[in-house]
Amino acid sequence: MTFNRRTFLRTGVAAAATLHAPALLAAGHDKPRVVVIGGGAGGATTARYIAKDSKGMIDVTLIEPSRTYFTCFFSNLYLGGFRQMDDLAHTYGRLAAGGVNVVHDWAIDVDSHAGNVTLAGGDMLPYDKLILSPGIDFIDGSVAGWSVAAQNTMPHAYKAGSQTELLKAQVMAMPEGGTFAMVAPPNPYRCPPGPYERISMIAHTLKASNPTAKIIIADPKAKFSKMGLFQEGWADHYTGMIDWIGEDFGGGNVSVDPIAMTVTIDGEETKVDVCNVIPAQKAGRIAEIAGVTDGNWAPINPADMSSRADPDIYVLGDACQQGDMPKSAFSANSQAKVCANAVRGALTDSKVFPAKFSNTCWSLIDTDNGVKVGATYEPTAEKIAKVDGFISQTGEDSATRKATFEESVGWYDAISADMFG
């Protein structure tokens, strides 16, 4: 964290440092170097914008282990049968064509004194500015009885891909009249309405394939995002199917047994057929390794998304602790643009404009029945603070709900293009 010394070292021996690196993936020593870790809504967007807008004046490297990225957003729609897995899949070819050096590897270490990142494959990447957008990892032991070792029995499906497919397969294989359980996460976590949209989508699937099935949710929270809208939707569309057990009814006092396939809520054990455990969350591990976390998350400066612990490291999206914005792809994408503008300004002489942030989260309750919540935000000294907001209303007409769903589809296409080119 001695960034003064490090800054001195960097300016003094930048050229020398490149000679020490065993294999330099970033070409062109004369140019400032940006390394981005994580190719999701935060990382892909900021890499793309810095490369595009610096017009070759900055070397941008994106480190992302997956060659195909499955978006978490809209993965619930796959569970509901409204999307195929392929619809959620994105690759990095257009980013590469747009000037981003895409490296498919894991970043396993950050040396913030020397200013470099070590990859699992052994390569070392020097940087002038490092942008971390690693998403989430799970807090070990947050759900008694569950660990990542049990995720094939009780999937989290909270990082989209094989886990999502597994959960869907388990839902489809449920016996007639069987029980689906969800262990919902405590705040703060990725995508606040996500677990409840998921419940809606699974109910939609079961209503067609297994209409006597039951859904129970053990929730450590007393209330949740879009609660009134979801509860209205569940009562109208999935009558009698869904039992939400909140904090007031012991929903936070939960343990699971992946071998016996039981869930125990407030002392009452229930045999279940599928159990979707969404554990408590923290910043992706590389943020901790880089030394920018304080507790579970990485605090940032709201004006430019730089880490409070290190001015040359920036943290975007779910991993950062910024204030009022929900952890969502939209938020990460919004933060990425502020960050890209600031990083470019710091490394070249481009103009830096004031930060503006926004978010909108759409959720699907049933066919053509979409709802949304959103807000605008601005930086203050302490945090990213909410300015203004809106939420869909209960009792809206079907034309409005359909338009809201169609809008979400338009948003998916736009943000995907904005992230991946």
Next chain:
Amino acid sequence: MRLPCHFPALLAVMLTAGTAVANGLGDADKGAALFDQCKECHQIGEGASDRIGPHLNGLFGRRAAAHDGFAYSKSMTRAGVDGLIWTATTLEAYIENPRTLVSKTRMSYRGMPDPQDRANLLAFLRRHSDSPANIPEAEPTALPSDRDLDPAILALEGDAEYGEYLATECLTCHRADGGASGIPSITRWPRDDFVIAMHAYKTKLRPHPVMQMMAGRLSDEEIAALAAYFKDLD
């Protein structure tokens, strides 16, 4: 069904008001004469049918583009989907400058600049609405009355570089390639149309909660900057 103009009190209030319909409607008989400008495309009254434009019976209180059987423009359909309802306030704004509310409307009408004329025309149109009694009282008179944009705002030269930065926020939802499924395209817009539309969202004259919120925090200069950027975006 014809209703006589029987609101002398409202009319008197209206005559002293700066905005035509903030407090009442105009002289329906004078409005009937003004309707001559509309006749080429619109019919109204008994036996009216759709022509180039839809017939205008029962217009008040109806959702935009909600009259079955008429092929509306994409832009008008979108306005209806967004929740635009024809009221005294919205109709007046539309008659004053159609693009305030519907940027790519097919109604090729340049607008009626005189507030008294607009009030008279609205009074005439209202005769042919089914349940006009609660109009305009049902509409909050507190709605912004400055929809006639200050020419100085329209004349602002936008900083396209700032616009490019601000536009990154728009591109999360509106596609840079102009794709328009679910969310309308905003590329290659005439500058004035863009500015007028954004101010209509800012004053909440146009419906749509996201756009009202996004436009609501933009300054006049920022709207000009966005317009300067988007007019040339291919």
